[in-house]
Amino acid sequence: MAAFLIADGDSGADGPRPLTTEETNRLAITRFRNHQARGRSVTITVPGTDGGLTVTASVDYRRGNGYGVVHGTGRARAGDGLIRWTPTTVYLHPMADAPAHAPTAPPRSGWYDRPLLSSGSALDTSLSIALGLGGDRPDNAALLPQNGAAWWGRDRVGGHQVDVMTGPSSPDRSGTAGNVRYWVGSDGTMYRVRVQVGSEPEPVVIDFDTHPYVPAGPVPGTTPGR
Structure with a gap:
């Protein structure tokens, strides 16, 4: 994932x-909190020069897959x-009048x-980043300050x-602090992530708990995770 991340702009905070x-310690457990929850609902705002997308x-951070509905603007x-x-495959079901939320049963x-x-x-x-925001163990808190993690406000x-x-883009990559900006609650829960991707003028924004979580089960032909 780190190959697609570049330093984010200032958010107007105090840091x-x-x-x-x-x-x-809270930053170190924020990905693990998603894994503990098993799954989270997300709204992913994807920029684009010909029109953006909203997913x-x-x-599901245990099985390693996502399920939802995508809407676009413009082209x-x-x-x-x-x-x-999944981490390797995208499955699309085109719909002329896509619903606001995906049906419980795909x-x-x-x-x-x-x-x-x-x-x-x-x-x-953006889909890859969303899947990468869960981990089955906390990050190494001792390494975060060494890698340049910082508070912004x-x-x-x-x-x-x-x-x-x-902070770093993933727990096993040092030297990438500043690539990803996290909005973290008092108990380490992740509520928003913002990342600049490629040459897009605006960042990808991932907001959590924007609607009820609906687990879809494993994608056909894949092996469920733990």
């Missing part, structure tokens, strides 16, 4: 400054429909699959008081 010990979905409206994805037919692209697609990069998201922090 940066080094993280306190307590803040470091309203649920991500991107041609891609409206249901969407499922259709059994009418799906088209393709490889999830590792470059050149803001949508695929405070904010409110969905009624929650949060701290805005930057």
